[in-house]
Amino acid sequence: MEEPKNKRELTAAEKARIERNRLKAMQLRESKIAVSKESECGGKMIKVDGHKFKDTNGGFLLDEVDHTVDEEERAAKIQKLAEEDAMEVPVSYLTCNECSEEFADSYLYKNFDFSCCDKCKDLDEKHELITKTDAKNEFLLKDCDFDKREPPLKFISRKNPHKSTWAEMKLYLKSQVKARAMEVYESEKKIEDERKIREEKREISKVKKYNKQLSTLRKNVRATLYDKTYKPHEHEYGKSTYNEETDEYSHACKTCGFVETYEEL
Structure with missing residues (x-):
């Protein structure tokens, strides 16, 4: 298994x-x-x-x-x-990265394999935790960078504060996520360049989507304005009159007043 x-x-x-x-x-x-x-x-x-x-x-x-x-x-x-x-318990001590003092176990070491004692733990700033979604957006990482790349990043699971029925959140140590981003992109400049490329692609996608929606809207408007009951006007002429000077006959439409001249054969 x-x-x-x-x-x-x-x-x-x-x-x-x-x-x-x-x-x-x-x-x-x-x-x-x-x-x-x-x-x-x-x-x-x-x-x-x-x-x-x-x-x-x-x-x-x-x-x-x-x-x-x-x-x-x-x-x-x-x-x-x-x-x-009584049993003699062998204990291996670790060295804190912050104060350089030895310690046997701590919250950060137990959950993230990060050598820091509980006295130096600072979850508000220095040892801030970050959700996987925020980590992916901020450091432009993929799922494989968290789970497949060795060693996999450790995390703790917490219930979603927005809705209890949603999937649990994965919280990572932000400093470890940033270090992983440096492994992937090698420098912060490359991260910024990648961010600009993604922003440009996102803007192009937005413009295409907008133009497509606008074209669809115009088609819908034209379809709405078209009156399928419309029929072309048919003239209904009155009595014909003869003009001796031009040797032509003419008659006028009773509805629109259009005058048509013609010759009789």
């Missing part, structure tokens, strides 16, 4: 905690532990292989409470068991 692309590597502290929990679970399972009852003093009594112990809720067990034992002896016994149960 293919692993998720943005699977986070566990820190040394998290691995040690998981291992410690696993060992404790194995010990409980092998000992066939069964919870029996609550003790009179309020602690939970646990039976292990027929012997009763008190759960201290500190990761270890005590023999059934004997009220005749001195409190100091009981405290010393608890301390001894705690020391025996």
Whole structure:
């Protein structure tokens, strides 16, 4: 089964905690532990292989409470068991890029693999987060620049504040997105040149779209103005008269007054 692309590597502290929990679970399972009852003093009594112990809720067990034992002896016994149960956890420290101090884990390192301690974290300015849409518009990146180019940029998912039913937003560390843009375009000047080219193409596309809409509008207007019921005028002439001087006949239209002259054969 293919692993998720943005699977986070566990820190040394998290691995040690998981291992410690696993060992404790194995010990409980092998000992066939069964919870029996609550003790009179309020602690939970646990039976292990027929012997009763008190759960201290500190990761270890005590023999059934004997009220005749001195409190100091009981405290010393608890301390001894705690020391025996303790595991030595190897921790690898990182160096903060801002203050140069060492730290074991932090918000920015856990989510973005960015070496910065929580004391120096500044999400308002220096370590600002940016949505994928804004990152693509500002730095002219494609989806493959985020997900396919090695190493893939890490992100955190948050619910969309505009509408809860929309897909979750992906938030990236802006400084890492800018660094990725430098890998793609090599310089800020090339980013600006690419932005101008895209703006020119966008303007040309707008003009073409406008002209197409205008042409469609004109066709619709002409179609609206055309009267399909219109018929050409037909003259209705009155009585003809004869002109002796020109030897021609003429008659006039009763509607528009047009006069037509003609000769009779």
